[in-house]
Amino acid sequence: MSRKTVIAGNWKMNKTPDEAAALINEMKPAADKAACDVVLCVPYVDLPAAVEAAKGSKISIGAENVHWEESGAFTGEISAPMLNALGVQYAIVGHSERRQYFGETNETVNKRTAAALAHGLTVLLCVGETLEEREKGITFDVIAIQLKVALAGISAEAFKNVIIAYEPVWAIGTGKTATAEQANEVNKFIRDTVAALYGKEAAEETTVQYGGSMNAKNAAELLAKPDVDGGLIGGASLKPADFAVILEAASK
Numbered sequence: 664m665s666r667k668t669v670i671a672g673n674w675k676m677n678k679t680p681d682e683a684a685a686l687i688n689e690m691k692p693a694a695d696k697a698a699c700d701v702v703l704c705v706p707y708v709d710l711p712a713a714v715e716a717a718k719g720s721k722i723s724i725g726a727e728n729v730h731w732e733e734s735g736a737f738t739g740e741i742s743a744p745m746l747n748a749l750g751v752q753y754a755i756v757g758h759s760e761r762r763q764y765f766g767e768t769n770e771t772v773n774k775r776t777a778a779a780l781a782h783g784l785t786v787l788l789c790v791g792e793t794l795e796e797r798e799k800g801i802t803f804d805v806i807a808i809q810l811k812v813a814l815a816g817i818s819a820e821a822f823k824n825v826i827i828a829y830e831p832v833w834a835i836g837t838g839k840t841a842t843a844e845q846a847n848e849v850n851k852f853i854r855d856t857v858a859a860l861y862g863k864e865a866a867e868e869t870t871v872q873y874g875g876s877m878n879a880k881n882a883a884e885l886l887a888k889p890d891v892d893g894g895l896i897g898g899a900s901l902k903p904a905d906f907a908v909i910l911e912a913a914s915k
C-alpha cells in the first residue's frame with residue numbers, strides 16, 4: 664500500500680495577497696519537516712503571491728475551485744489554463760460551501776473535475792452528507808451518488824490525480840468533529856466505492872482525507888485511522904502553530 668498522506672489547507676475567503684505570503688513564510692519550516700504532502704488552497708487573488716512564497720518549499724498551492732471551460736463568457740469564474748499559467752497544482756472541487764451557497768451540483772462538480780484533470784491539476788474532490796441526511800440514515804447513499812456522478816466519464820488514468828475529501832457538512836466550521844470511528848467508517852465506504860468504480864488496487868492507492876473541524880487537538884486520533892489518509896483543514900490551516908501540530912501528526 665503506497666498511498667500518500669496529504670494535508671491540505673482550505674483558506675476559504677480569508678487573507679489578502681500580502682497576508683497570504685506572510686502566512687506561508689511562517690508555515691514553511693513545519694511543512695519542510697513534514698513527512699506528508701502539504702497543500703494550501705487559497706483565494707484566487709492570493710494565488711500568485713502564494714506560489715511565489717511557497718517556491719523552494721514542500722508546500723504546493725491550490726485553488727478553491729475551477730471552471731470547466733477554458734475561456735468564455737462566465738463572469739466571475741477561473742479556468743484551469745489560468746491556474747496552470749500561475750503554477751497552481753491543485754484545485755478543490757465540490758466543496759460543500761459551493762454546493763450550499765452557490766448552486767454547485769454533482770453535475771457541475773463532474774464537469775469541473777474533468778476539466779481540472781484534463782489540464783493536469785490534482786483535484787481535491789469533496790463529498791459529505793448534511794446532518795439531516797445523516798439522521799435519515801442515508802449518508803452512504805448520498806456519498807455514493809456524489810462520487811459516482813462526480814467521477815462519471817473520468818478514466819482510471821485520470822483518476823490517479825484525484826484525492827477525495829470526506830467532509831461531513833455538519834462538522835464544517837462548527838467545532839463539531841466526526842469521531843475518528845465515524846470518519847473512518849465513511850472513508851472506508853468511499854474506498855469501497857472507488858474499488859467498485861476503478862478496482863481494488865486503485866482504491867488502495869487513493870488518498871481519502873477527512874475534513875471538518877480537524878484541529879491540533881483531534882488530528883492525531885483521526886489520522887491514526889487506517890482509512891484516513893490526511894486532512895482538508897479550514898480554520899486550523901490559518902493558524903501556523905496549529906497547522907504545524909497537524910503536519911506532525913500526519914508525519915507519524
Ligand SMILES: O=C(CO)COP(=O)(O)O
Nearest residue numbers: 673835836875876897898
Ligand atoms: O471545510 C473545511 C475544509 O475544506 C473544513 O473547515 P473547518 O476545518 O474550518 O471546519
